[in-house]
Amino acid sequence: KEIQTPDWIFLEKTAAELFGRAAHLTEKLNTNGVKITNAYSLKTNPDARLLQQAYNNGFLAEAISPLEVGKACEIGFKPEQIILNGPGKWWHKEYLPEEPLHAVFCDSTADLKRVVRAIADGRLKTEIAGVR
16 A cells, blocks of 8 residues: 555554553552643544543543534543633634533633633633633
8 A cells, every 4th residue: 555645544552552551650640639630632633533542541632622622522521521722712612512611721811801701601611710
């Protein structure tokens, strides 16, 4: 078979091993009051097979748009397992779930003010809001 470059080769066994190791390490380090949580960035690689590995290994999903939030939900993530950040969080906001998200992070104070207003108005629900 001829391979074009760049091209992706999905190594399922390798992916499963790496996600499993990360989950195991996090579990091992979650002692003495320290809470470590893994999150998978859909922006970095939106491949559903990798997102499924993240879900299977207890990761949160990190999305930069409501459309990515929807993709994470299709895999099985609940809204409370999703972090929304970046400037694209309002693009197609009609796709945001009604249930609270785990966290919403902002890139600017103007964005933070908008998020705070949306939370106050009931248009956005989240457990955590902040600046990243």
